[in-house]
Amino acid sequence: MISTSRPPSLRSVATEDPLSAILRPPPAESSEDRSVRLQREANAKKISDSIDEAIRQDRERLKKRKEDVKLLLLGQAESGKSTLQKQFQLIYNPTSLHEERLSWRVVIQYNIVRPVLRILEALDLYAEGDSDDDVAEKMNFAYGTLESRMAASDRSEKLGRTADASASRETLQPSPSPSMDQQLTALRLRLSPLVQLESQLANRLGGVSVCGSGKGSVMVRTGWQARSFGIPFGKSRERTSSRGRFSFTGQRSALENAATERKSIDTEASDHSELEKDRLVEEVALVLNSCKGDVQELWRHPAVKRLRENRKLRLEEWAEYFMDNIGRVSSPGYVPTIDDILHARIQTMGVAEHIFDVPLHGRNVTWHLYDVGGARGQRHTWVPYFDDATAIIFLAPVSAFDQYLSEDPRTNRIDDSLQLFKQICSNPLLKQAHLVLFLNKADVLADKLTRGIRVKKYITSYGDRPNDVDAVVSYFKAHFTQVHTRNNEGKRVLYTHLTSVVDTKAMQSIISNVRDSIFRDYLKSAALV
C-alpha cells in the first residue's frame, strides 16, 4: 500500500474554502481511520444521491401533474355525482368496483331499513285516525323535508289558491278496516327486530346524521369502506394533505396496477373472510332474510300503496329500487351486483379524489376525478379545486321539479340547480374549464310524468306546455342554456347530455363522448402552451 501526498491544488483551495478545511482528513490519519472515513463518506453520498433522485422524481411528478386532467363532478345533493363516479370506475378501473362489492352490503341494508322505518312511522300516524293531511304534516315535522312543503301546497290548493286549478283534488280517505289495522299491527311487531338495527347500521357506516334532513341520511367521508371495516378495500386509500382527506380509487400507473392486481388476488380471500366476520352486517342479513316476506307484505300492502299513490308518503328512487328487489337482496349469501351499487345511496362529505388512467393516442393520461358533497353545507369545500380544473360535469336532476332541498325546504330543487349552475358558469376561476351539463335522472322524470305528476303544479311558469318528457326536458334545457349564455364571458361551448347515470350501457357511450370532447380541448390547450 502506498501513501500519497495531497495534491497542491487541494491544499491551496483548502486555505480559501472553510468547508474544505472541515472536510479535509486529519493530518496524521491512520489507515484504519481512513477506511472508516471513506466508508462514512460513501454512505453519505448514497443518501445524498437518493435525496437527489427523490427530488428529481418529485419534479417529474409535478411536471406530469400539470399534464393531468382534473375533472370536477358538481351539482346539488342527490344529483348523481357519486353514481357517475362509479360509472367512470366501471369503465377505467372495473376490478376495483368488483372488489368493493361486499363492502356495499351495509349501505344497502341501511337503504332498506330506513324506508321500512319511514313506512311504519307513516302507518303509525295514519292508524291514529289522522287525516291524510295531518299524516303528511306530522311526517314532515318528523322528517323536515319537502313533504311539509307539499302538504302546505296541497292544502292551499284545496283552498283554490294555487296556480294549478286542474290538478287532481285529494280527498280524505276512510281509515283502513280493523282487519287491516290488525294486519299492520302484526307486521309492525314482526318487523321490529329489523328497525331496531337502524341506528347501529348508521353508526357502523361511521357517518354522521345530516342535521335538518331528518330523513336519516348518513353522510360519510371518503374512505368509509376502509374505516368502517378497518381493512383496505379495493384500491381505496386515504391521505392527508393541505387540501384535506382524499381517497384514491384508481390506477396511478401500469406498474402499480399490476402490483395491486397481484396483491388483490392474494388479499381478496382475506378481505372477504374479514368481512364475513363483520357481525352486525351478518346479523342484519339474518334478520332481513327472516323477515323479507314481511317487508314484501308491507311494501305491497294496500294502505302503503294508497299512501304512495296519493303521495303522502314519498320514497326516494333508491328506496323504491331496494324495496322492489327485497327478495333478492335479502337472500342468504347475498353479494351486491354492480346495479345494486349504482342504486345504493350514501351522501358524500367533503371531496373524494379518484384517479384513473385514460388512454389517448397510445399513451395514458392521468385523470383526477373529484366527487364532491353537494349539500349546501358542503359546497365551500369545492373551491380549492377550482383553480386548476380542466373540466366540469355539472349534474342537474330534471326529475326534481317536485322536490325541495332537505337543507332548505323552501327551495325547489330545480331552482337550486339553476342558481348553482349560474355560480359555476360565472366563477372566474373556472372560466377556462371545459363545461358539460348532464340533465340527469331522465328515467325518474319519465316515471313521474307517466304517473301523472304535473310539472306546472310545482313550476308555475311551465304553464300549459305538454306534460311529457320531450317538452319538460326542452323547457329545463332552455333555462340552463340561458343561464350559460348570460354568464359566458369566455364564449365557451356548453356540452349537454340527457342522462340516467344508473344506466350502465347508455353511460358507456356518453362517457366516451365526454372523454373525447375533454381531450379535444385538452390537446388544443396543450398545443398553445
Ligand SMILES: Nc1nc2c(ncn2[C@@H]2O[C@H](COP(=O)(O)OP(=O)(O)OP(=O)(O)O)[C@@H](O)[C@H]2O)c(=O)[nH]1
Ligand atoms: N333512477 C336513477 N337513480 C339515480 C340517477 N342518478 C342518481 N340516482 C340515484 O340517486 C341517489 C343519489 O345519487 P348520488 O350519486 O349519491 O348523489 P350525489 O350527487 O353524489 O349526492 P351527494 O353525495 O349528497 O352530493 C343514488 O341512490 C343513485 O342511485 C338516475 O339517473 N336514475
Ligand SMILES: [Mg+2]
Ligand atoms: Mg355523492
